[in-house]
């Protein structure tokens with residue numbers, strides 16, 4: 001069994017004492033990302049508390065909307081936030097936003113619980129070639145995400161309902177009847193946020 | 209590895225990110241994403257959308273007991289489940305479904321063999337082993353069928369598919385995949401009777417959205 005402690009040891013990081021200051025400009029990345037990097041590199045419990053207080057209620061809201069009762073939703077919130085702590089070494093701010101990363105962990109767990117099966121998930125990328133965090137790249141991804149948020153904010157109420165159903169909807173029936181109605185076109189150009197750059201980033205990490 | 213030319217359609221990636229795909233289709237998406245940088249990037253874009261909506265979402269109150277229990281458990285050594293690992297030609301999620309053991313192949317016609325990974329009344333996913341030059345026996349399917357090549361290549365009426373390529377076929381497609389000469393072809397094939405592509409709604413929205 002892999003445990004978080006050994007895998008963190010395996011992966012050299014910039015000095016943990018001042019991870020956010022490790023690269024010039026890191027003070028300009030979003031608070032969420034800074035908290036997450038403090039959790040990842042310094043195992044900072046105060047930063048984790050901030051992430052917890054931001055995400056736990058939102059996760060509970062999403063999980064209840066997704067078909068879990070309050071009690072079970074809290075259990076999944078607990079599992080998700082513990083995973084955020086223990087899998088922090090897998091967080092890579094060059095290719096994921098904290099909220100997207102947390103979203104995906106919670107969605108996986110929610111499906112395991114609701115369908116009582118282990119959801120097939122992709123291999124993790126090998127993290128052997130960890131580079132130092134590059135503030136400019138991280139900020140570029142955050143700017144793309146801001147544009148995506150702006151695009152989401154411009155959806156009509158009807159479109160917004162469809163998009164929310166697609167990403168936050170009820171999973172307890174899992175009776176998706178067809179791949180219809182998702183107004184992806186609106187956000188398509190934005191959704192390809194940094195696709196080229198992301199691809200380059202990923203290619204560097206691809207093992208074969 | 210040769211260039212992947214046939215990818216997972218974007219609406220299937222969105223459905224996977226949102227948790228709206230059956231086990232069988234999730235297996236194919238997870239396997240392809242394990243092999244394809246482009247779809248991995250696209251999937252993380254969809255997860256970013258999910259995250260943005262999560263950030264904007266409701267904030268019901270959380271029990272303090274749960275909060276305390278999380279913080280009390282931070283220092284406990286918790287075994288983190290190992291993420292799936294590739295085994296030979298089998299991408300991590302497939303290897304995991306095989307229990308990291310070699311597939312038990314069973315003949316299904318001619319010298320084509322299969323290993324069933326999952327079957328329910330609505331979806332199924334299997335591995336197919338097709339000797340070079342052989343055709344896949346007639347296999348009618350309801351709804352959508354996804355076929356991901358793991359080794360070798362096959363071709364049918366619609367084109368050629370090599371390692372990493374995904375063929376998306378709906379039930380209107382009558383096709384006879386034939387394994388290319390050379391190496392035996394190993395594929396991951398999934399069907400979902402409930403899913404159909406219905407282009408009507410997107411087409412209705414096109415003028416509105418200016419796609």
Ligand SMILES: [Zn+2]
Pocket residue numbers: 212214215216240244245246247248
């Ligand atoms: Zn792809």
